[in-house]
Amino acid sequence: xxxxxxxxNSLFAFSLSVMAALTFxxxxxxxxxxxxxxxDVRVSRVVLKNVDDFTGPRERSDLGFVxxxxxxxxxxxxxxxxxxxxxxxxxxxxxVSLCSRCLHHDCLLHLEPIFDWNVKQLFLYLSxxxxxxxxxxxxxxxxxxxxxxxxxxxxxxxxxxxxxxxFDDGNGLRANKNVTLTLAWxxxxxxxxxxxxxxxxHSSLPFPDAYETSRNY
Amino acid sequence: MLSMFKSIPAHMDYRGQKLAEQxxxxxxxxxxxxxxxxxxxxxxxxxxxxIMIAGFAISCLLTLPPWPMYRRxxxxxxxxxxxxPAENREKPQENLKKKKHK
Numbered sequence: 001x002x003x004x005x006x007x008x009n010s011l012f013a014f015s016l017s018v019m020a021a022l023t024f025x026x027x028x029x030x031x032x033x034x035x036x037x038x039x040d041v042r043v044s045r046v047v048l049k050n051v052d053d054f055t056g057p058r059e060r061s062d063l064g065f066v067x068x069x070x071x072x073x074x075x076x077x078x079x080x081x082x083x084x085x086x087x088x089x090x091x092x093x094x095x096v097s098l099c100s101r102c103l104h105h106d107c108l109l110h111l112e113p114i115f116d117w118n119v120k121q122l123f124l125y126l127s128x129x130x131x132x133x134x135x136x137x138x139x140x141x142x143x144x145x146x147x148x149x150x151x152x153x154x155x156x157x158x159x160x161x162x163x164x165x166x167f168d169d170g171n172g173l174r175a176n177k178n179v180t181l182t183l184a185w186x187x188x189x190x191x192x193x194x195x196x197x198x199x200x201x202h203s204s205l206p207f208p209d210a211y212e213t214s215r216n217y
Numbered sequence: 218m219l220s221m222f223k224s225i226p227a228h229m230d231y232r233g234q235k236l237a238e239q240x241x242x243x244x245x246x247x248x249x250x251x252x253x254x255x256x257x258x259x260x261x262x263x264x265x266x267x268i269m270i271a272g273f274a275i276s277c278l279l280t281l282p283p284w285p286m287y288r289r290x291x292x293x294x295x296x297x298x299x300x301x302p303a304e305n306r307e308k309p310q311e312n313l314k315k316k317k318h319k
Contacts, residue, residue, distance in 0.1 A: 001229065001234040001237065001238065002227075002228050002229065002234065003227055003228075004227045004281055004282075004283075007237065007280055007281055008277070008281055010238070011241050011245075011273070011276060011277065011280065011281070012273075014241070014245060015245050015269065015272075015273045015276075018245055018246065018249045019249075019266070019269055021249075022249055022252070022253055022265060022269065025253060026253075026256075026262055026265070029257065115260075116260050117257065117259075117260040117261055117262045190262050191262075
């Protein structure tokens, strides 16, 4: 500590260690947080085609086209609702007014922002899940979005087209009874693990029995 | 250029070094606590980092230059013994003898 350089060295090393401890503390404050949010997914139109698939082992595969509506308020979410007589599972656009709708004085809503100080961005994706004769479980990602910190987190998307092709491994989409669409997201933190959260709403729908042969999408 | 920087005296005595270390550790820890609480309240980790960097800059200013408060307890050396001319003549001859033996 006799020279400027040795003093600067020990000062810098100490500051860096303290910074690392602060970052670990930041991770600890949000490690056990529950990040589930109720989500409303509705499908308006489904079109099914059987086309040439150049990426797979067979000649023709099923290609689905799904148009959907998405409604989620990711910024606010409920922590608990006490003694509410109505089974309300989705949040209205104004979360606090839920109390006046159910007309019960003991109903309580506790709202907390999901963009806390340990969240850098959210990666949302909509995936379709179904079972076919050849595969027990298929999961295909149809659409995704990156939500940066500071952007509008109230999603009200109507008549969205899927971003990626909904190719099936084979011909299992025709007359499929149950295809479930769920919205999930990855929380990208500043420090710590990346939790994968599944939204609590989903929509199941059957696919049509016949292929569509028209040329336009 | 570098020799010019090296010739600037930047030493501190031992008590001054201890004081400097205590000062910078205290300043950095206090700014860390303030930054952590402020960032937790306003939900932005960037402010925690900014306050930490400000604390680092303040402690740099306080401890890197050799302020006079770090030189208040200099080491007390024994007074130098005056050298007589007889001792001066004996020393180089002793050195020559030792080198020849090697």
